[in-house]
Amino acid sequence: MGRSQNTFQVFPDTVFGGPYTIDTVGGSPNTNTGDGVWRFHTASGGPNDFVTAPAQEGLHAVAVHQVGWQEQFDTPFGVTLGGASVAPSAVDITSPTDSGAFDVTFTSSVDLDGLSAAAFGLSQPTTTTETATQDDPDDPSSASLKRDVAITNAARLTASTAMDTDDIDLFVVRDANGDGQFTNTEIVASSTTPASDESVELIRPADGAYQVWVLGWGVSGNPKFTLSIDAVQGTDLTVTGAPSGPLPAGTPVTLSLTYNRAMTPGESYFGALQLGPPSAPAVLSVPIRITRS
Template sequence: MSGMDLSGLSVQAYGLSQPQDYADQTIMQDDPYNPMTSSWTCEYMISGAGLIEVSTTSSESIDIDLYLIHDSDGDGIPEPSEMIASSAAPSADEQVSVILPDDGRYWVFVHGFGIPDGTSTFDCTVNIINGNDLMVSDTPAGAIMADTPCDFTVTYTAPDMVGEYDGMIFIGPTSAPEALSVPVTITTTETQPPIPPVPVPTLTPHGMVLMIVLLAVAGSVALRRRE
């Protein structure tokens, strides 16, 4: 419900997907004044994503910086002018995020700003929320008057693999569709598979027909073969 009139309501859903975790990655002492010398990089092709979120941490006393680069000119070469997000705190705990990123090629650069021993390790998590397992329906059409409740429906298709999956829903007026972001987490658990039918052994020799007759003889069941 909004306190102002809206010309229309936009609801967009993305996901479900899982973060990519990189543990115990090697980082070197890089040129502290040139992020393009980053000794750890990773490339991604992204399409239809709602969010890119990257974070780093380390148990070591090191200073690393984090950069996200988008290949905006499509030449396949990362350039300083194409950096769209950065985090340069004086530690290893860094984080960057971009909502509703353009499709295309992206690079994550982890830059060894201050590595006292010359080489160290860090952990990195890259969460790219995309996919069409979350679906929106019954979105109100047309203008919405102020203080008027409105409903819509979000459904999802559970992934086949067991685990925890992330999604994102953006809600807002058509002029600012990302005004409100609602994170979604779906946890799938293993279900008991159906019991397969027990195969019936073949009792019929080649060229012979069996007639199974149930005979209640002294509480037993007998098979009578007719040749």
């Protein structure tokens, strides 16, 4: 948690209780699929988790929220806190050609058992205007709007909705068994607030067929809403330079990236460089945007 705006200030010209509050700036993925059900997930896939957040001026706090356990409620654990820097922290290039190269430098203040680096992209998000209708609020599969998404080598899949009225819910479903059917048991992420601005994100989603469901939970009439789907995926970016073996604290690593894709002049294409120890290779992400001039 890190510095956030104090929206509870009663008197704007008088500091009461503190000049700011702290709010979530990073954390493990929210895997609540509804009805109090949490899917097991850590960055490493096992009992160790890695979380990153942007460093900023002011007070920070680290909180651990236990959502799943086995056999015993009292389990000792340890927390290690350190820093890492990536330069540049974001890549924004305007290119006169369809190919090019750039470097990124990574440094960690803690020892790592290695450094994994993977590049994804280049791709483009989609934003459409849709119509909401009333569905069965107790059955996500009754969603009247379903959009297919094919995932191949993706850094993340993000879906969101925006509407000023009513209540719609958002689900992401993966056809895990490959039978061509999408069912409630295959829901991998959801956002079910009592409003209509919903958002879900999957990090390193497995390749395969997905659907985005928008469920009309409490809808009057046929209001319009915005649906955004962003799958940062593809093999147009490659990265080299990751070291083999452990990485001592304070050791800078320069990674070289190249891109090659037929792009339309005037349009932007997006990718990502994901970094981390081998057990958690996606804890750091460098957003990449390449605009074809």
